[in-house]
Amino acid sequence: MLKLNQAGFVQPPQIQPLSGSIQPHQLVAIVGPNGAGKSTLLQMLSGFRAPEQGDVDFQGRPLAAWSSAELATQRALVSQQSAPVFDWSVMDLVSLGHAVPREVMLTILHWLDIAHLQQRGVQRLSGGERQRVMIARALGQLVTAPVTPCASSMLALSGLLLLDEPTSALDLGQQQRLMRCLRQLSQAQPLAVVCVLHDLNLAARYADQVWLLDQGQCLAMGSPAEVLDVERLSQIYHADLEWSHHADAPLLALKT
Amino acid sequence: MSAVIRFGPRLSLKGAPLWSLFIGLCLILAWAAYQGGIGLQALTNGSAPMDQVLTIWAALRLPRLLLGLMVGAMLAASGTAMQGLFRNPLADPTLLGMASGAGLAVAIWIVFFQGFVGDWGLYGQFGAGFLGALVVSLLVFTLGQGRASGDSLLTLLLAGLAITALASAGGGLLAFLANDEQLRQLSLWGMGSLTQSLWPPVVVGLVLMPVAAWGLWRRAGDLDLLQLGDLTAHGAGLDIPRLRRSVVLWSALGVGLCVALSGIIGFVGLLVPHALRLWLGPGHRLLLPASMLGGAALLVCADMLARSLAPPAELPVGVLTSLIGGPYFLWLLVRGQRHAQA
Numbered sequence: 001m002l003k004l005n006q007a008g009f010v011q012p013p014q015i016q017p018l019s020g021s022i023q024p025h026q027l028v029a030i031v032g033p034n035g036a037g038k039s040t041l042l043q044m045l046s047g048f049r050a051p052e053q054g055d056v057d058f059q060g061r062p063l064a065a066w067s068s069a070e071l072a073t074q075r076a077l078v079s080q081q082s083a084p085v086f087d088w089s090v091m092d093l094v095s096l097g098h099a100v101p102r103e104v105m106l107t108i109l110h111w112l113d114i115a116h117l118q119q120r121g122v123q124r125l126s127g128g129e130r131q132r133v134m135i136a137r138a139l140g141q142l143v144t145a146p147v148t149p150c151a152s153s154m155l156a157l158s159g160l161l162l163l164d165e166p167t168s169a170l171d172l173g174q175q176q177r178l179m180r181c182l183r184q185l186s187q188a189q190p191l192a193v194v195c196v197l198h199d200l201n202l203a204a205r206y207a208d209q210v211w212l213l214d215q216g217q218c219l220a221m222g223s224p225a226e227v228l229d230v231e232r233l234s235q236i237y238h239a240d241l242e243w244s245h246h247a248d249a250p251l252l253a254l255k256t
Numbered sequence: 257m258s259a260v261i262r263f264g265p266r267l268s269l270k271g272a273p274l275w276s277l278f279i280g281l282c283l284i285l286a287w288a289a290y291q292g293g294i295g296l297q298a299l300t301n302g303s304a305p306m307d308q309v310l311t312i313w314a315a316l317r318l319p320r321l322l323l324g325l326m327v328g329a330m331l332a333a334s335g336t337a338m339q340g341l342f343r344n345p346l347a348d349p350t351l352l353g354m355a356s357g358a359g360l361a362v363a364i365w366i367v368f369f370q371g372f373v374g375d376w377g378l379y380g381q382f383g384a385g386f387l388g389a390l391v392v393s394l395l396v397f398t399l400g401q402g403r404a405s406g407d408s409l410l411t412l413l414l415a416g417l418a419i420t421a422l423a424s425a426g427g428g429l430l431a432f433l434a435n436d437e438q439l440r441q442l443s444l445w446g447m448g449s450l451t452q453s454l455w456p457p458v459v460v461g462l463v464l465m466p467v468a469a470w471g472l473w474r475r476a477g478d479l480d481l482l483q484l485g486d487l488t489a490h491g492a493g494l495d496i497p498r499l500r501r502s503v504v505l506w507s508a509l510g511v512g513l514c515v516a517l518s519g520i521i522g523f524v525g526l527l528v529p530h531a532l533r534l535w536l537g538p539g540h541r542l543l544l545p546a547s548m549l550g551g552a553a554l555l556v557c558a559d560m561l562a563r564s565l566a567p568p569a570e571l572p573v574g575v576l577t578s579l580i581g582g583p584y585f586l587w588l589l590v591r592g593q594r595h596a597q598a
Contacts, residue, residue, distance in 0.1 A: 079488050
């Protein structure tokens with residue numbers, strides 16, 4: 001679906017030439033310390049900034065050859081940002097940028113647990129609720145069929161969803177629900193999800209592939225088990241880390 | 257199966273606010289056409305012969321009504337578009353210095369160039385207004401780019417303040433250099449009033465303003481998308497540089513025309529979209545035409561007041577709109593501060 005061929009930025013913030021690919025049905029987590037270049041990389045993947053070297057292909061065509069309107073039907077993005085300045089109602093805001101009927105949008109709002117907020121003004125929402133509203137709008141953009149009221153199981157989505165720190169304002173339960181929802185969607189639909197994540201445990205638990213970035217360089221790319229090596233992470237994050245084994249799943253923890 | 261009664265392809269309940277604004281505007285227009293010594297009222301009390309009243313009415317009152325209608329609508333449309341573009345409810349052609357820039361350019365035109373071009377002077381005035389507004393909006397826009405929203409508001413307002421101060425100093429200098437006739441023209445025009453309403457400039461406005469308004473209205477959906485933030489809006493398919501170019505250009509044309517026609521009339525562009533947004537929500541497809549109707553109604557109404565508060569003298573309508581708009585702006589600032597503290 002998306003292919004990077006030695007793509008990077010020479011001007012700061014720099015991204016060292018990077019090659020890799022993202023396939024449908026994949027959930028990719030981009031992780032790394034502050035200032036590693038995660039958001040910059042996401043801008044490159046979305047086509048907001050064209051790479052200064054190498055190239056990025058989307059669906060077999062260079063990203064630069066796509067018109068923004070054409071690209072918007074197959075790629076959606078949620079950046080880290082503050083709330084819209086004006087007081088949109090949730091339903092009006094999630095309906096921006098696509099022609100998906102309200103009934104279908106309501107299904108998506110149900111997935112993200114915000115259907116009860118549909119009439120509320122976005123300025124009266126909490127940070128976490130607002131974050132989910134923005135993700136719902138982006139999902140609406142990727143709906144391909146059907147465009148009539150339907151059961152959620154019949155809703156078809158496809159394309160590439162890029163999310164910059166989607167869980168940063170969510171409580172534990174909502175983080176879990178969102179990541180589960182994204183994982184289920186990417187498994188069931190021809191959808192690829194790329195998330196910039198700070199929580200390495202979320203990346204370990206839900207991602208199919210992890211890209212580890214530090215100082216603009218991609219240090220590792222692969223399955224969570226391959227990439228999230230405790231020694232490497234301790235070095236990059238300048239922190240004392242360890243895997244603590246609880247029940248069946250290991251957890252990355254700070255050493256006391 | 258539910259049947260929906262439709263009166264036309266686009267007419268539904270969603271248009272109700274627009275229709276109510278439109279009806280309100282018609283009532284105000286009818287009253288403004290009727291009221292006063294040279295209004296149609298003179299026909300009913302028989303104080304003058306009918307043909308005389310109609311001739312005076314068509315030569316003086318009608319162009320003035322049309323001018324108020326156009327300038328009010330255009331200032332409100334530019335204000336709405338600027339607020340959408342800057343994602344800031346306090347953006348306004350006057351506060352951002354666009355009107356002052358246009359005003360200075362028009363004054364420069366009157367003092368230095370108008371004498372050389374004879375009858376074409378009027379059209380040069382429009383051109384100068386457009387160029388002045390365009391230069392200032394590009395300048396302000398460049399200054400406000402790439403900053404966090406709080407900083408950007410401060411920068412924008414300070415830039416507007418600096419440009420207004422500069423333009424006012426320039427205006428003072430021009431008044432010093434101008435001859436008697438130019439001085440008279442400058443002072444009549446500069447106060448912001450609809451008294452200079454002659455048919456030829458009004459006709460130019462009637463041709464060009466709908467073009468500027470159409471240019472802005474075409475971008476209404478894009479302005480909505482822009483509210484998602486630059487990056488997300490780009491992700492939703494918005495060509496942001498193109499939107500910016502187009503909104504800046506059409507607003508500058510609109511504001512430049514308004515200033516060339518009637519001087520600087522402040523706060524219409526701030527007041528109207530802000531008040532209507534509270535009622536209709538922030539979607540520009542509805543807000544932009546509603547603001548045009550509201551702006552037209554406000555200015556025609558304010559002009560009617562300016563004419564009738566102290567007859568036979570007339571207050572400049574710009575003074576009146578500033579008297580309403582200034583306190584409203586201060587209230588907005590105080591309220592914004594309270595929100596920030598909460």
